[in-house]
Amino acid sequence: MTDDVGKRWHGPGGSGGVRRAALFTVSVIVSALVVMVGCIMWAAWGPHSGQCRDAAFAVCAEPERTILLVVPSALLLLGGLFAFVQTYRVWRKGGTWPIWQGAGWALLVSMVIYMSMSLSVLSQ
Template sequence: MTADGDDDQAYGRAVVYGGCVIGAAALVFAAVNFWAATRTNCAGARTHLCDTPAQAAVMIGPSLVLLGGGIGAFVHTYQRYRDGRSWRVWQGAGWFLFILMTAYLMISAGTMSTG
């Protein structure tokens, strides 16, 4: 079995991991938006997401970061389970990142299809 201290540390580490993944996705989002806004292809357009490459980059870039983070959390879940340590919080972190990725994809796809 696991000690209570292991559960507390697992929770804290999973929260920090999830926060770092979300922060990395936000940085990718900012970088891709900056790239899309400074392109010459869309200089005269109303929006900086005027063509397919810009839309795809804004939609897919942060999603890949969240996907990788979710997979990483699930790998960590399995490793902790195999070692007989507290693993449930890491599984929750993985599912949270997957749900966040799905929500981001749905919102960004809906926004770009109406624009």
């Protein structure tokens, strides 16, 4: 018998680790998307909505632009960091840690993609 964690994707208690990591990853991504959509809706129908009629992008007022750039990125970053902390905790217990490492990398890559797309907000 081997201790190679890469050959098994379930721990002693079944596949709960995969479900927890997937649920955590999806919930962090969905919460970032909810903040993004909420900010766009706030910009479209909020107090600064009249300023953005001639703008190229729907979010042209300053508080909405900052929130649109910072908050979803911060949620994805914190989620990725928490997933890496969870990776270390599961590794210390002898569990299947690559699942959480994959969740952390998926969240950090999502953060980089979101930030690269949202940098167009700053250029306007």
